[in-house]
Every structure is written in C-alpha cells, then in structure tokens.
Amino acid sequence: MKRLSSSLFLLPFLLLAFVYSLFFPNGFSILPSLARCNNNRNNNMPATGASMSTSMRLANAADQAPAVDFRVLLGVVTRAEMYERRALLRLAYALQSPPERAVIDVRFFVCSLATEEDAVLVSLEIIAHGDIVVLNCTENMDDGKTYSYFSSLPRLFPGDEAYDYVGKIDDDSYYRLAALADTLRHKPRRDLYHGLLAPCHTDPASQFMSGMGYIVSWDIAAWVAETDSLRRDVKGPEDEVFGRWLRSGGKGKNRYGEVTRMYDYLDGGMKDGVNCFRHALVADTVVVHKLKDRLKWARTLKFFNATQGLKPSRLYHVDL
Template sequence: MLAMKKLFSPLVLLPFVLLAFIYFFVFPNDFRLQSSLATCAGTPATSTTTASGTARAAAEVRVLLGVLTRADTYERRALLRLAYALQPAPTRAVVDVRFVVCNLAKEEDAALVALEIAAYGDVVVLNCTENMDNGKTHTYFSTVPRMFAGEQYDYVGKTDDDTYYRLAAVADTLRDMPRRDLYYGFLNPCHTKPELQYMSGMGYIVSWDVAAWIAAAGELRNDTNGPEDKVFGRWLRWGGKGRNVYGAEPRMYDYLDAAAGQKPTCFRHALAADTVAVHKLKDRLSWARTLKFFNATEELKPFVPHHVHNIY
C-alpha cells in the first residue's frame, strides 16, 4: 500500500506543477518573459505562419498583421483563427497574424491566454495597461521592431478584431508597393483635405522602417492620448514619415447592414469580390454573411439530422 502511494503521489501533483508553471511565466508584468512566450519560434502557430522555411525564404513580400484585442475576447480570437486558417495561402508571400493584448491583469486571463499561447503561438502580450486611446498603438508599433527583429518583415499592420482581412489580397496589393516610407489603408474622413486625413482604425499598414522610427522617436511617448489612429497620422506628419500614402478605398470599407436600414456611404458599401478588408463585423450574423460571401463556408457538408429514440 505504501509503495502504491509513493508511485502515484507525483502524478497527483503534476497538474498543480503545470498550473504553477503557466501562472509564473504569463502573469508577471515582465515584458521579456511574456514576449518570449508570444513568439512563434518552437511553438505551434496559426495556418498563416505554417509556410516552410524554403517558402518563407522565397517570399516576395512579408507582412506582420497585429490584431489589437483584449485578453477576455476568447470567442472572437477563435473565430478569427478559423476564418484566416481557411483562406487560401497567399502566393509567394507570408502574412503572419498575431493577436495583441496588454498585460494580463486577471488571474483567469493569465491562465487561459497561456493555454492559447501554448496551443497556437499567436498571442503577443505587451507591457501596457489595456486601453483604446491611451498608448496601446504606440506600444505595439514600438515593440514590434525588437520582438520580431529576426523575421525580416517588409510591412507591419495594425487592425481590430471586428475586421476581416483577405490575406492574399493584402499580399498582392503590397507586392509592388514601396518598401520604405509606406502608409497604406483606408483614408479617413472621406472628402476632406489630404493633409487632414489619416488611416482608419479598421486597419493600416506601414513599412518596417516606419515602425522602427516610431520605436526610436522618444518624443512620441509623450503624445499618445486621443483617438489612436488620428494620433498615429499626426506622428507621421510631424516626423515626415509615411510619405508614400496609398488609400485602399473602396476595397476597404465598413460592413453594410441593409436590414438595419443602413445606406451606402463613402466608407460603407455592399460586400464586393475585390475586397481587401471588411470592418465593423460586430456580431455573429455579420460574420456569417461575410464568410459565406467569400466562400469560406462552401465546403460545409449538408447537415443530416440523426434522431435518437427514447429507449425508456
């Protein structure tokens, strides 16, 4: 009996040891430890990052697309992983999708996000307090050049978790664009002077050198309050960066919910075949209709109900 107790006692303790390991590495607000877990080296990753080493080396364009989200939006991340995994792989290009959150302040998020990192390797934990218009965008763009220094990306993008990008379209659009001083996205507001426009929060992409400049420009750390995308445009004007401006409209646009009485505008219209990105997918129905339009669900087999008879 004593021998049996000695045999099984380590097995009983194993779950607690694993939980302690996860909690130790993710919960502390230490940037180095968190970011080391967030990189894709040695971990599974989303299908957008499964290109072989040879394919990555032969890629004509490499894009890092960061989806700024919150730690507790587990369902949205699960949906986006499926949506991107089922897209056709970009031709001669790499588009890596990463989910970007701030410090994991809640115990449950520390443990559960750790499981996502272990399973998918696609969550980046920044050293910041979760926010929308108080510096998260700056933290992201200033962190990327250090965190992914060895990946040789050409472009860095920022988007939200209510936006659906068509990754092959992104790659094809950027393939022949400048590799320096690029500022690409949906110009906002519509019908205004170019010097007052900035790229909308649905998503924008800059060349790697612009992100490196943001990381090095110490003055920007004191200019982070306000609508994040408007502030970002102000940085570029102040620093004389992002001078190669490319507006992606009408291929980037807000989702049009005709059933809710919405009408087309300069920034919103019906789904279109040549789409780069659709924004404001706020609920499951809008996501379902969008994914169906782009044939993401065409392989779904017809449902055949199976009746279970009452055996009692």
C-alpha cells in the same frame, strides 16, 4: 553424468546461436526497426523505408517552393478577454487560401493580463496556438496602446526576424490575405502607408488612419520605437494620433488608399446607409470592417465562400 556435463557445456553456444538467428537473420545486417531506433536517437535522422522517403519528399518540396517576395505581420490589436473573437478569426484566416509568394502572419496583441482568469486562459491559448503577444501596457483605448504596439515590434522581431510590412488591425475586421498580398506586391518597402484614409475627408491635413486596419513599412515601426517624443504624444483617438505622428515626422510619404475595396459592413438597419466608406460586400474586397456580431461574420464568410470546403457526410446536415 558425462552426458549432463556435455549438455551444460553446449548450452551457452545454443543460446548464442538463437540470439544470432533472431537479430541477424540476414548475416550481420541489423533489423530495420533497430537501425531506425538507434539512428533516430543518436543522429536525429530518419534511417530507412517510409521515414527516409518522407524526409526526401519534404526536402524536395522545400526546394521547389516559390520564392517569397515579402513578409507581413498582421497584428490584431485586441483585449485579453476576447476569446470567442480570437477563435473565430483563427478559423477565418486558417481557411483562406495562402497568398502567392508572400508570408502573412496573423498574431494577436493584448496588454498585460490583469485578472486571474485571463492569466490562465490566455496561457492556454498560447500553448495551443502560439499566436498571442502580451505587451507591457495597461489596457486602454486612447492612451498609448498604439504606441506600445508599434514601439515593441523591433525588439520582439529583431534582425532577420523583422518583416517587410506590419499592419495594425481591429478584431472586427476581416482581411482577405491574397488580395492584400496583391496590393502590396509592387509597393515600396520603405516609408509606406497602405490603407483607407479617414472616410470622406478631401483635405489631406485633416486625414487620419482608419481604424479598420492599415499597413506600414517596417522602417516606420522602427522610427516609432526610436522616437522618444512620440511617447508623450499619445492622447486622443488612437488612429488620429498615428496620423499626427506621420505628418509631424514627415513619414508615410508613399501613401496608398484602397477606396471601395476597404469598407465598413453595410447593415440594413443602419440609418446612414451607403456612403464613401460603407457599402455592400464586393468580390474584390481587401478588408471589411465593423463585423461586430456573429451574424455579420457569418454572412461575410459565406459571401466569400469560406464554407466551400464542407464535405457531405452522414454525420451532419447543414443547410447553407
């Protein structure tokens, strides 16, 4: 009986010794796994080993990253139901090499979602990609959508979120981002229009902004938002209307054209053939327009070596 009592008396101490040896094998040094869990939960900081090394590498990479000269918002003004085109554009831009010392954000702008399917499917895109902006407007082509786009930007991207330049581009246009950045790098940051003037016009009074895409400085977007009279001047071809705004307001005086580097895709079946704004693909392209179907997109992306990252694999055979 005494022997049993002694054993029961020692049992708590034996259990304590077992726990001590399990959790504190190196004296009072806590196991790395427990320390990492505790610090992550309470301090949101990596604690040891690979986690700390990764954090330090990311911090060092951020310190060594080149300074950004300017930021551009490329707004693809499109329609909610253009799901396939948005998917293609995401691929086309994601596979480009990033421009040096510039940030170019590509976002899709659509008017209010009017159908049940768009409300659900566009919501899924927003969750997955976070690159769609839904404007407070009714879908239209020549009745104020351009005004809705530009006038909304200062509210959507206020203060430090503002960009240096903002573009309005079609969803059948393909910009080469590094080339675009190089053309903007030494341009003025105020009162700027960058793009192709109305094709073949020589009289400045008859020029308007070409629908393939154009870039303006952020102050022009702010001016559109602040000028209430423009809200009542929205009827007509949207890019002609925008040119009218700039002329009437004396804006966009720093105007730069990219003739030959901004052009429409030349389709062999076109009756008109080559002209001042339509020609074959060229290596120093800034933007090519009128990519109306998948074959035109495929040929354009192949020309600019978008498929060069495809690695040989036994899982597929692609004859390029």
